[in-house]
Structures are given as C-alpha cells and as structure tokens.
Amino acid sequence: MLKLDINGATRSVDAAPDTPLLWVLRDHLNLTGTKYGCGVAACGACMVEVDGAAVMSCITAAGSVAGKKVRTVEGLGADQLSALQQAWIRHQVPQCGYCQSGMLIAATALLAKNPAPTDADIDGAITNICRCGTYQRIRAAIKDAAGAGKAAAAAPQAVPALALTRTLEAAKAAPGGAK
C-alpha cells in the first residue's frame, strides 16, 4: 500500500511503487484530469505539482512521491477557481483542452516561483505541447493572471462578470462534464 498526499488528502493506493504517478492518478484514483500524451517526458500533458515543482508524472514513480505534496489540476481551484484558471477562461484559452491540465500546472509552478514572468521566462518554463496551438492565449493568460495577482495583493480582485457567473455551475453541468 502506497500512502500519497494528493490535493491535500491522504490516499492509500494498492499499486507497485514503480507505477508511474500518472497511472496511479488516472486508473487507481480516477483523477482523470491529468493526461497521458507521450509517456516519455516529451509533451507535458501529464504534469502535476510535487512540492510546488511541475513534474512529468508519466516518468515519476508513484513510490518516489510518498511523503511529498502532490497537486493535480483537480486541486488547483477546488473551492474557487485560481487566478490562472480564471485568466484561462477570460482568454478562452482551451481548444480541444487535452493539454490544458498540464499547461495550467506548468503555469502555476511558474507563477509561484516568478510572479512577474517575462516572455523569455514563459518561453523557458512552458515547454509543453499544445497540438491545437493555444500558445499565444496561454502567454496572455499567464501575464494577465500575474497582473491580477499583483492587483489582488493591493485590493480584493474584481471577478469578471459574464464569463465567471456561469463558470462553476457550467464546470459541473458542462458537455463533457455530463454523464
């Protein structure tokens, strides 16, 4: 039995310790937000945070993260969407959406280290593949969230009206979320 700290909860998993964290999340814990894209650390679809750093869960043995804090996309905005998730919606970033969990984790880890990233910082930190080509919106959303972060430090954040009123409800009822 592996004991893992996933999104703040302790989870016991009956998996071999060398099982990649990706498959423990997806097949043992049914946390399917984290995606399989390549299995060889080449695409970033499987990214999760381990102790605040973005790692490729497809090549990370589940046993190696015991005792560490793992955060998946499901843990980013459990009660309220994170500033990045909100920016993602404002900029209508996702297309097919398959890479976006990894992209959000990569961006979250970037902003945690570097609250005001430059274009070069973003180029260096976001190396995931988006086959739909959402890169420029990701860049804009990161900058927007970074700016919002600064603003929020000074004053409570203004939540953009239209996009967000439907957000939480829609995230539950939405197509794809359905069934």
Add this chain to the structure above:
Amino acid sequence: MKRRTFLLTGAGIAGTLVVGWAVRPPATRLVAEAASLPLERGDVQLNGWLTISPEGLVTVAVPRAEMGQGVLTALPMLLAEELGCDWAAVRTAAAPIDRIYGNVEMLVDGLPFHPDEKGRAHAAGAWVVRKIGRELGLMVTGGSSSVKDAWGPLRIAGASAREMLVAAAAARFRVDPSTCRVERGWVRHASGLQASFGELAAAAAQIEPNRFPVLKSAEAFTIIGKSLPRTDVPAKVTGAARFGTDVRLPDMLHAAIRMAPAFGGDWIKFAANGAEGMPGVKAVLPVSSRAAGAARGIAVVATTWWQAKRAVDALDITWDAGPHGGMESAIIATRMREALDARRGAAYRAKGAMAAAFARANRIVEAEYAVPFLAHATMEPQNCTARVADGKVEVWVPTQAPSLVRWIAARTAGVTGHDVTVHPTLLGGGFGRRAELDLVVQAVEIARSTGGRPVQLVWSREEDMAHDMYRPAAIARLRGGVDSDGRVVAWEHFGASGSVMHSMVERIGFAPMGPDKTNAEGAADVPYEFANHKVEHALVKSAVPLGFWRSVGHSQNAYFTEAFMDELAAAAGKDPYQFRRALLAGHPRHLAVLDLAAARAGWDKPPAAGIARGIALAESFGSIVAQVAEVSLVKGEKGMAPRVHRVVCAIDCGQVIHPDIVAAQMESGVIFGLSAALFGEITVKGGAVEQRNFPDYPMVRMAGAPVVETHIVPSKAPPGGVGEPGTPPIAPAVANAVFKLTGKPVRSLPIRLA
C-alpha cells in the same frame, strides 16, 4: 473530366453507409424519424433539435464532435438566436443517431466545381447531393462544415419552436399570436400578460411544427456575431472535461496493444514471456480483424492501463515484414516522379491553349516541389471503450463520425445497428484522424472476450504515431509563363500522390472509382485569373494508408501554388503581393482579403532588419484566407532555421457566428501548419513508419510560436468554414519569406536550409 464520375465516387463512399437506413430521405431536417432526445424529468421536446424544461432550460442537440473548434457554442447560438431564449438558459446534449443530423453540406462541398463556374450544373449536382445527403444521415464532423451545415436546420429549429411557443401563449392569453412578442425566454403581450417558455412548452408541443418559419434578418441578430464565452471552456480548466480516455465505468478493464509495425503486417509467433502472470493481467489476445484498416496485433487486458502496457512490452513477438516490406519513402517518391515523367494523370482543369501560350511567353519558370507524409498526432492518443454483453454493444469513443461508429461496431460484433449505442465523448484533437474506425473495430473485438465487462483500449503514443492514416506525400511540377509586362500567360500544375478518398473507401471495404477531388483542391480551383490553366494529377498508390488531415489536399496544394507564385513573381520582377493582385481583378472578395492582410502587416513599409515577409492566399472550405508571415533566420540545433515572429491573418468566412472562435481557429490552423512546415515528416522504411513519438516528430512549442493577428472581412455571404482554412496559407507564407531571406526558393517541406 467527367463530373458524373465524381458524383458516383461521392455516392460510392456515402453509399456504403446506406446499411441499416430507411430509403426515403426526410423532406426537411426538423423532426427526427427514429430517435428522440434524451429527456430529463419534465423536459418537453419541441422538434428534433431542442427540449425545454419547466424551469425554461433549453437543451440543444449537437450532432457534431467538439474538438476545440467550438461547435458546442456556435451551433446552439444559431438555435438560440431564433428561439429568443436567454443564452444563459442554453445547455447542450450529444444528438442521438438519426438522419436529420447527417452532414449534408460537407458532401455538397465535395462537388468538383471551379468556384467561378458554379452554374446550373453545380446547382443540379448540389440538389442531388443534398437529397442523397439527407438520406444517408452521415453524422460526420469534417470539411470545416459544422456551421455551414447547421446554418439552415438549427435556425429553422429555433424559429419553428418559437412559433409554437408563441401560438401556445396566444391561445392561453386569448389574443392574436402576431400581437405577442418574445423576450429572453418569455412570451409577452401588450396587455401585460406573459408566460415563460418553461410554462408554455407542454402546450407548445401539441402544435404542429412549421417546417418553413420566417427567419430573422442579419440586422436583427443579437447572439449571432457575438463572442460569447465558449460552453466547453470551464470544464477544460478544472480537469472535469471527459475525453475518450477519461471514460470510467463500473468494472471497466484496460487494454494496451502492440501492432504489426509494417503496413498490412502480422505476427508470426509470440511468446507471452510471463505476461499472463504479471500483476493485474487478465488476458493476452491477438487482435485480428482488418476491417476499417485496423492493424493486426496482440493486446493485453488488465486492471489498469499501465499493467496492460507493461505486459505488452514484455511480450516476445516475431513480426513478418508485411506485403510491402521493401517499401520506403524514396521508392514512393521515385514512383511519383515516374508518373510525372510519363505524364499519366487525370485532368482537373484545362482552360485555354497551353502550348500557344507558353510559346508566346517571355519567361518560363519550372519547378518541382515535394512534401512528405504527415501524422495527425492528436494530443489524445487513439482510444475506444466498448462493452459487449447480451447481444448489445455500447461504445464510448472520441469520434468525428458517430453514425459510422455504430455501423462498424454492429458489423464487428455481428449485431444490428439497433443493438449498438454510441456515446461520443469530447475529442482531444481530431484533425481528421477521428473520422477513422479502426479503434472501434479493435475495442469491440477485445470486448467480445471480456465476459461482458467494458474495456478501454488506449494506444501508446508510439502505436499512434506508427499506425495513423497519413496525409499523403506528394510531388508537383509547376510551369508558368510570363509575358514581357510580367503578366502570367500560362500556368500548369502536374501533381502526383496517393488518394485519400480511395484509401478510405478501400478501408471500409468498397472499390474506389473516379478521380479524387481532394488531390486537386487548392490547385484546380484557385481564384487566379489565368487565361491558360492546366491542372493534372497522377494517382500513385502506395502501401501507406492515407487519411483526411486538417485541410486535406489544400495542405500541400496551397504550398505548391503559392510558393511557385513567388518564384514566378521573382522571374517577372514583380512584388509578390502586387503580382497576385493583378490576377484577381474579377475577384473582389479575394482582393479584399489579400489587401487587408497586406495593409495590417504593413507590407509597404520595410520590415525590421533581418526579417522578411512572405505572403500567401488560399481559399478552402468556403473561406478565403491571406497570411503574411514575418520570418528571420536563427541558429538552431542543426544549423540555421526559420523563426516565425508574427503572422497577420485576414479572413472572409462569410457571416461570422462567433468572431473569437474564428480568431482561435486561425491561431490554431497557423500553428498546426507551421509544425508541418518546419518539422513534420513521416518516413517509411521496411514497409513501416520510422517515427515513434514527439522527439522524432516535433511540434511548434511556446518558444517557437508566432503571434497570430486575425482580421475579419465583414460579410453577409452564407457562413464558410473556419476549422481548416487557417492551415493552407502558412507553409507558403513562411517559405516565401525564407525565399526572400536566402534568395533560394523552398522546394520541399519541412523547410531545411542548407
């Protein structure tokens, strides 16, 4: 060229699907014949496209696949506009399988007519194809046709339902319906009487739907034309969105597979090598159907996918070399060149007197261009989940073609279509790959031996890369003549490649016939006013299975055409933008698009030092797109490489439904085409694909992604497509900029600088 042959080809492909369908096409697409929409408690269905709940929630049936192109937003917008409901009350549901949801306009687009010559023959052809199309009920998402096809039926469905609600309200109020007005989900009367859609729905459902309701004029639109927040986005930022690989069912098993590396290959022997005893493993089994182009292989079924994958890796399999073991890319290229040398081809366009025109030409330019096979590499690897129990089949699959899924699943399981339920999921990218059915064949075959337990088959990225249906490799020879004033007097395009249509028709078990329109799209149908124009194409079959790859024939032909255009302009001593303008005098829409792109890019001002601009224009799927790429050369890992900084994109796609989706699709199409232009190359050796994963099939990433600026030409024309038209112009726009930077034309993709 005989147009009838083309029609037959179209009917031949489509005709295969008649299986299981009734014979009379529905007169309109308003009311479903067989299927009804999934109803929740209290929901009332007003026609085949919508239900209304007592609280006034409107659920719109969406028969197309959401793969990021926005159909779950754009299609309901069409209906909501006419219905007059509050947009916030709109929900979506996957449409069941019924003929009214078939994609008719995609088939009409397949007609081989030059856009300038759409006269009575085209009208007659379109009439026949629409009739056949309604009969077939082919539920396919492709050809950038979702909005084009929905434009009529969904607005009619909304307007017809509105009339029913108004009639029900008028009866209740005892007033004349014409004195009632509809406001955001309410029917109101001047007297102050009012009732909500939710209250009226049950009574409205008793009224006969009007098939020909009056539709709003464009000036009255309040939803169409607005960039509303996309309905699929919120779930895609929380991880809640469910793709095919995310289907989780009680008792579900997982399967991994290793397939014969060579095309048409098979295993000779295999040793389980202990795989059967590995943790979680339930079964090791050969997968043998070749239906729908499925490859043979050995699958492992286990409790989790990783266990299945580990066991597959442990198998010791001896493969044969397949029937095409000697096949390699160079041989395929040689065969294409031989066909070009022999000038064996089908004529797609023959206008004017070529020989005489070339004889008069002041300068003649000839060039040969080549492009490789390309993989789709959807971000979500191919997958399908199936359950076969008690003579019933259920399939959960990210598909662009649910009605075909039902057909092939029934055939594979030996049941009728009525015994099959298809649950389409979100698609983690489609790009044409998910119009294929091979995964369904494999998953159903595996599910027949799991004792009724559902099983999810997911391909590894390596299997996905090596078992695609590829964009054809192609070679084209172009020849152009200019007169002493630098005007084009003759243009000849002779191409060679395999045929996507033939490959697909063969895969689903039918004999292909006639020339394939997609081989000449982007070559024979160009808007340029050449007085003498000849386009031919030689079919060169190979063992490589071919498929529809975002923008299909346009993906290579726009490159051939537009790169050669710049070579000819250079020979004529003309500016490439002005050179194109001179060929478009009678094409105001194309001119406007080209002019807009050039103006926004600042074509008349010199670019920054080290940067060159390239321009290209392409019309595809009913939309006209021009792009200007700003490119410099930078030192890369393997010498100098182009770096694209900025792409200015102008589009005329007719009536715009959702401007931000148009922009997003232009951004997406550019990056997709740029990955191909800079890196994309699938090579064949020993009858098998050599590439395995992203390290050897690279993609544009953040650091290499240009800024794409989209500008839309306002238009009242019926909507064109936007999912694909952004892709064709980018490769030539970049190639033309590189030509300017190096002085050497780019004659093959991906772009490699000496």
